[in-house]
Amino acid sequence: MSATKGMVLTMEKRIRVLVAKPGLDGHDRGAKVIARALRDAGFEVIYTGLRQTPELITETALQEDVNVIGLSILSGSHNTIFPKVLALMKEKNMSDEVLLIGGGVIPDDDIPGLKAAGVAEIFGPGTPTASIVDFITANAK
Amino acid sequence: MANESLEAKMVAYNAKIEKSLVKNPERNNLAHNRLYTPLDTEELDYESDLGFPGEYPYTRGVQPTMYRSRFWTMRQYAGFSSAEESNKRYKYLLAQGQTGLSCAFDLPTQIGYDSDNAISDGEVGKVGVAIDSLADMEILFDGIDLGKVSTSMTINAPATVLLAMYIAVAEKQGVATENLKGTIQNDILKEYSARGTYIFPPKPSMRLITNIFEYCSKNVPQWNTISISGYHIREAGATAVQEIAFTIADGIAYVEAAIKAGLNVDDFAKRLSFFWDVHNNVLEEVCKLRASRRVWAKIMKERFGAQSPNSMMLRVHMQTAGSTLTAQQPENNIVRVALQTAAAVLGGTQSLHTNSKDEALALPTEDAVRVALRTQQIVAYESGLADVVDPLAGSYYIEALTNQIEQECWDYIEKIDDLGGAVAAIEKGYIQREIQESAYKWQMEVESKQRIIVGVNQFQIEEKPSEGLLRVDESVGEMQKAKLVQLRATRDNATLTAKLTALEEAARDEHKNLMPFILDAVNAYGTIGEICGVLRKVFGEYEAHISL
Numbered sequence: 001m002s003a004t005k006g007m008v009l010t011m012e013k014r015i016r017v018l019v020a021k022p023g024l025d026g027h028d029r030g031a032k033v034i035a036r037a038l039r040d041a042g043f044e045v046i047y048t049g050l051r052q053t054p055e056l057i058t059e060t061a062l063q064e065d066v067n068v069i070g071l072s073i074l075s076g077s078h079n080t081i082f083p084k085v086l087a088l089m090k091e092k093n094m095s096d097e098v099l100l101i102g103g104g105v106i107p108d109d110d111i112p113g114l115k116a117a118g119v120a121e122i123f124g125p126g127t128p129t130a131s132i133v134d135f136i137t138a139n140a141k
Numbered sequence: 142m143a144n145e146s147l148e149a150k151m152v153a154y155n156a157k158i159e160k161s162l163v164k165n166p167e168r169n170n171l172a173h174n175r176l177y178t179p180l181d182t183e184e185l186d187y188e189s190d191l192g193f194p195g196e197y198p199y200t201r202g203v204q205p206t207m208y209r210s211r212f213w214t215m216r217q218y219a220g221f222s223s224a225e226e227s228n229k230r231y232k233y234l235l236a237q238g239q240t241g242l243s244c245a246f247d248l249p250t251q252i253g254y255d256s257d258n259a260i261s262d263g264e265v266g267k268v269g270v271a272i273d274s275l276a277d278m279e280i281l282f283d284g285i286d287l288g289k290v291s292t293s294m295t296i297n298a299p300a301t302v303l304l305a306m307y308i309a310v311a312e313k314q315g316v317a318t319e320n321l322k323g324t325i326q327n328d329i330l331k332e333y334s335a336r337g338t339y340i341f342p343p344k345p346s347m348r349l350i351t352n353i354f355e356y357c358s359k360n361v362p363q364w365n366t367i368s369i370s371g372y373h374i375r376e377a378g379a380t381a382v383q384e385i386a387f388t389i390a391d392g393i394a395y396v397e398a399a400i401k402a403g404l405n406v407d408d409f410a411k412r413l414s415f416f417w418d419v420h421n422n423v424l425e426e427v428c429k430l431r432a433s434r435r436v437w438a439k440i441m442k443e444r445f446g447a448q449s450p451n452s453m454m455l456r457v458h459m460q461t462a463g464s465t466l467t468a469q470q471p472e473n474n475i476v477r478v479a480l481q482t483a484a485a486v487l488g489g490t491q492s493l494h495t496n497s498k499d500e501a502l503a504l505p506t507e508d509a510v511r512v513a514l515r516t517q518q519i520v521a522y523e524s525g526l527a528d529v530v531d532p533l534a535g536s537y538y539i540e541a542l543t544n545q546i547e548q549e550c551w552d553y554i555e556k557i558d559d560l561g562g563a564v565a566a567i568e569k570g571y572i573q574r575e576i577q578e579s580a581y582k583w584q585m586e587v588e589s590k591q592r593i594i595v596g597v598n599q600f601q602i603e604e605k606p607s608e609g610l611l612r613v614d615e616s617v618g619e620m621q622k623a624k625l626v627q628l629r630a631t632r633d634n635a636t637l638t639a640k641l642t643a644l645e646e647a648a649r650d651e652h653k654n655l656m657p658f659i660l661d662a663v664n665a666y667g668t669i670g671e672i673c674g675v676l677r678k679v680f681g682e683y684e685a686h687i688s689l
Contacts, residue, residue, distance in 0.1 A: 024248035024264050026337015029377045029464075032577055033584045035689055049687040050337050053260065075248055076503075076613060080263025107503055108606030125468040125501050126597045128588050 015140045016066040020048040020057045022085070025075035030103060034070065037129035043136070054084040058092055066098060067140040070132075074104040078114065086118045097141050103127065144180060151180060170591045172425075177537035185540055190435070194489075194530045196450075198438040200431050200543070201531040202489040203454040208527035212240075213485075214492035215517045216293060218460065220245035220270035221504050222617045224280035227270040231285060233507060237514055242285070242323075243293040243494060245269030246303070251338040253299045253673025256621035266617035268504075269295075273625055274668045278306040279313065287311045291322035293368070293458065293492075298340035300327040301349050301656060302672050305663040308361065324365035324414060324458070327353060330391040330563055333683065334572040336373040340673060343564050345680035348651060350395060351402040354409040356656035365414040367395060368458060374572075375418035376464045378580020381425050382546055384418060385433040386553035387563070387572050389440065393554070394563040396445055406445050410452035419493075420462045421477065423484040425542065427533055430457070430488030432546040436554075458492040459485045466501040469604065470596035474498040475512060482520045486527055493517060503610040570686040577688070628666060637665040641675050648679040 019035040021028055028050060039045040046064050048057065061069050069089075073081060082102060089095050095118065102114070103123035111122045121135055158175075167175070174181075185191070192198060195205035204210070217234055219242075220227045231242055246269040249261035255273050256265045265271050272278055287310065296303040304325050311321055329346040332339040339346070350367065357364045371379075371388035379387065392413065399409050417433070419426050437455035441447040461481040466474045475498050485493050495513040497505030505513070521527050533539045560566040567573070586592035593599045640662040647653040662672050 024252050024254075024260065024338075025268075026248075026332070028337060029580050032689060033378075033580055036577075036581055037584070039689070045689070047687065047689050049685050051260075075264055076267035077263030079615070105502065107610055107612075109610075126594075128598075129584065130588060 014042065014044045015068065015136060016044040016046070016064060017068040017070060017136065018046050018048065018057070018061050018064060018066040019070045019072070020052050020060075021050045022052050022054060022057060022071055022073060022081045023075055023077045024051060025073060025077070026050055027074040027104075028072070030074070031070075031072035034072070034103070034129055034132060038133060038136070041129075041133040043133075054081060054088050057085060058088040058094065061089075061094065061098060062092060068099045068101065068136055071100070071102040072104050073102065073106065076105070078102065078104070078106050079110060082114050082119055083117055089118075099136070099140055101132075101135070103132075144183065147178065147180060151178060170586065172422075173538070173542065177541050179537060181537050181541035185544070190544075191534060191540075197442070197453060199434040199454055201534055203434065203456055203491070207489060207530040208486070208521070209530070212521045212527060213490050213517075214241045214291070214458075215239050215514060215521075216241040216243045216458065216492050216494055217510055217514055218243040218245050218293075218295065218494045219510070220247075221268075221611070222266040222270065222613050223620060224270055224272065224277040226266075226617075228281055228283055228285075230507070231281075234510070234514070235285070235290070237511060238518065239514060241291045241293065241492065244281070244295065246294070246296055247271045248338065250303075250669060251296060251298070253302070253340050253669055253677070255625060255668050255670030256618060257625050258670055262618070265621055266613050271617060271621050272303070272306070272669065273621060274628055274666050275306050275309050275663050276624070276628055276666060278303075278310050282307075282310050282314075286316070287314055288316035288320050291324075293324040293326075295326045297326050297329055297332050297336075297338055298346065299669060299673050300325045301353060301659045302663065302669055304353065304364075305656065305660040308660060309663050318361045319363070321361050322363045324368050325353070326370060326416070327367040328370045328391065328416075330394060330567060331370050331373050331388070333567045333685070334374065334387065335377040335379075335576060336370075339683045339685075341676065341680040342683045343568070345648075345676070346683075347395075347398045347564075348402075349655065351399045351404065352654045352656050354399050354412070355402070355404055355654055357412065358404070358408050362412075364412065365456075366409065366412045368414050368416045369395065370416040372416050372418045372460055374576060375420065376462065377576050378583060379576045380579050381420065381422070381429045382549040383553065383575060383579060385429055385436070385546070386550040387557075387575075388415065388417075389433065389436055389550065390554055390557040390563040390566070392437065393440060393444070396441075397562070400445070406441075406447050407449040407452050410441060410445070410447055411449060411454075414491075415455055415457040417457050417459045417490075418462050419459045419481045419485045419488075419490075421465050421481065423480055423487075424533075424539065425546075426481070426484035427488040428539060428542040428546050430485075430490065431531075431539075431543045432550060433457075434489075435543075436547055436550050456491050458494070459490040460494040461485075461496045463496055463500060466496060466498070467594060467597050468501040468607075469601065471498045471501065471607065473596055474501070475516065478513060479516050479520070482516055483524070483526055486520055487533055489531060499607070499610060502607050504613065506609065506611045568686065570688045573686060574688055625668065628668070632666040637662065637667050637671075640665045641667060641671060644672070645675045645679060648676055
């Protein structure tokens with residue numbers, strides 16, 4: 001690590017991201033690739049592993065004091081799981097401090113509804129990891 | 142040496158090229174040599190390395206005439222929403238000329254939870270059909286003669302339960318179990334390393350698998366008791382070599398477990414089958430198939446002392462690679478699938494599922510599935526690729542690459558043996574880390590444009606959001622819950638409780654085969670959640686190794 005980069009890190013708190021696999025979906029290639037890319041970009045990354053309930057995810061997010069939660073859903077359960085996580089975030093007073101983003105197999109038609117409910121962004125198949133890094137850097141609270 | 146002059150000419154050719162490369166450099170990221178010549182196949186011995194199709198070591202295929210007698214089984218993986226909806230899709234596919242069924246179950250079913258369990262919320266009927274009890278299974282196969290059709294079921298941790306349900310439906314139809322044909326995936330090791338629908342820890346899981354081997358060898362002799370799967374390992378990011386190496390290592394673990402349980406290798410090995418992915422690199426995929434057959438044949442003969450030729454044949458179902466489908470310009474996926482189909486056929490598959498163009502976005506519509514099935518039919522009837530057995534054999538490149546893939550596969554198998562076998566390698570996280578490394582490398586190659594994906598990182602266009610995708614009716618969850626309420630109110634609960642107690646006792650005795658007990662519980666209309674609940678209580682649950 002270069003000296004200048006190290007200095008920046010000491011002055012500025014690193015962005016902390018929780019990458020989570022909610023529900024019963026076992027497809028974790030994307031979640032793991034993104035977790036690693038975010039780590040390589042200089043974020044602190046916590047990856048939950050599979051089968052996380054919305055309660056577990058928000059609890060971990062609180063304990064780990066994260067700035068961002070990223071959910072990866074490929075099983076079609078996004079319209080159930082995102083609202084549950086958003087409701088728990090509200091209940092735990094996290095909504096103003098934590099950015100919720102998501103990715104996976106999510107039809108275009110569903111994206112406006114999820115965003116209106118409070119999901120900051122949905123990243124579909126083929127998204128370069130660099131765009132996710134840029135989005136988080138620009139929007140993390 | 143006879144090839145001395147050829148060697149000299151090869152040196153001259155390369156020297157000549159070096160000069161022109163300064164002006165016209167070759168593309169980056171080319172995996173194989175520029176040119177293959179007889180020098181690359183000098184060591185090849187026709188009789189011992191290739192032989193004849195239907196003969197050891199089966200490099201050229203497992204049947205003597207391959208597709209000249211009968212095409213591969215065209216088997217589209219399908220299932221969504223309720224048993225009623227999926228039954229309609231199966232009947233449609235059979236009417237379109239599909240020759241075998243392949244059932245996709247939803248995640249709660251695959252992980253042994255009922256539809257009314259809180260953890261199932263939002264998942265019921267989504268990635269496959271929801272099956273809670275025998276009552277659903279009766280509807281799923283209503284009007285389909287199980288004595289005539291062969292059925293593949295993608296079910297792993299609760300494979301005993303779904304197989305028992307299938308047997309129960311067949312018995313109700315009056316079909317003898319000896320006549321049942323089909324496959325259960327039943328491959329738990331790749332669930333730990335790549336697919337994620339595990340329930341129990343490795344030891345009791347391996348017991349359930351060997352229980353099935355034993356039960357079927359006596360009662361359902363034509364059933365393929367396991368489909369040892371590389372598909373999901375590849376989809377998780379593995380290379381072609383890693384796909385076959387990790388899967389064959391899993392295969393070795395299953396054979397060892399069955400032998401340890403007291404079974405004779407030739408009694409169960411002929412019912413072992415494999416499942417490969419078929420990816421974009423057409424000729425590498427052909428060589429992967431050929432190499433995998435040779436490796437497995439040698440393992441069964443030399444390592445396990447199998448005597449029957451049927452025990453040495455690697456029979457394989459394949460599916461075109463879902464991870465190669467793009468959400469961008471989805472029509473292009475039809476071309477990808479056609480090339481992958483060609484590779485599967487040139488490599489000598491026994492069965493094939495072709496993906497539909499819209500599957501990077503959702504489950505496929507009926508129209509998209511028809512095009513995917515037609516792709517297989519066009520390759521079969523119009524392309525000529527199926528007319529000659531192993532038509533690429535003898536190509537310098539094909540034989541050299543087959544040898545190379547075989548060698549790299551042996552290197553991995555040796556490494557996994559050193560770690561204590563596939564189970565230990567998974568518990569140590571070795572296989573998962575290898576797959577993750579490859580997945581990350583692939584992604585970085587795409588992002589740096591060392592690897593071009595048409596429509597994704599080159600040749601992009603402005604696109605409108607996709608229309609006309611299949612949507613699973615969200616009401617299926619409520620419908621399944623209502624069915625469960627009715628089932629629990631109308632079945633004979635006292636009988637079921639007795640059957641579940643008997644299952645629990647049997648589960649505690651590791652010498653008992655659990656299949657008959659599970660069959661009893663299924664016939665008493667026990668639900669998948671209740672039956673797996675008993676086993677969860679006795680066996681506990683697997684805790685995954687998480688690494689990044």
